[in-house]
Amino acid sequence: MTAAHVIRPDWLTRRVINPAVAWLARHGIAVAGSRELAVRGRKSGEWRRTPVNPLAYRGERYLVAPRGHVQWTHNMRAAGGGELHKGGHVERFTASELRDDEKPEILRAYLKKWSWEVGAFFKGLSAKSTDAELLAAAHKYPVFRITALPPADEGAYRSSTSEG
Template identity: 60%
Template sequence: MSAHVRTPGWFTVNVLNRAVAWTARRGISVWGSRVLAVRGRTSGQWRTTPVNVLTVDGQQYLVAPRGHVQWTRNMRAAGGGELRLGRRVEVFSATEVADDDKAPLLRAYLRRWKAEVGVFFHGVGPESSDEELRRIAPDHPVFRITVTN
């Protein structure tokens, strides 16, 4: 597994993420945003972060543009979590997608959110070849989520 992580800066943590989470808690989704809640792998306490939910062929996915960050490690340990939008809570199970299967998902993710997250993909974009997308796939965890409630 890749050790790739791009930690967010002060502005992202204290302004952007808080603003997106604030709107999601009030039931307003900005381009598919939700608040992801996952139990901490050590503490067992709920940890939250704003995410973009990608839908491809009727299936939902979570993509980690910043790499193997805390929520991805917690997701592997917990095997699922909750997506929150206002009062609506969707409990889900998660299955990590193999690197060889990520190219079309990364392409779809970048097609939708490149303006937000393109800087984290080392110059690879939605128009990049499958080979280029496969090259960066190990750096970006992807989870297929299945709502269970």
């Protein structure tokens, strides 16, 4: 079995860029639609936060992990959902991971919208890549379809993810 694809952030990203984007999102300012993702840690149960770029595509919404199989993706699989924060607005959602064969058109749309920010993580790929090229790399990039929870269902999500 091969090791999971992970691109670790450098010092500048980890200490300056991600905290700045997250701070802006917490204060209601979205950088090109970014949000702060909050998801329960699979081991600690504590909320973990990171900036993300949600993608709206053909009436659905997605979270793509351009850095690969990073901690938030493992936590998302375990938790089955999370929260997107922008200012005082919190959107709770459930998440289901896409199979690799479902990813090419989502990856293409993501690259079309966000390549200026995340293109370096998709070595050799672009929005103009063929389906075959995107499918060959799909295993490297987790993609989650997210579904907002209506206010009546938020309590069910909270209780399923709460400690105790």
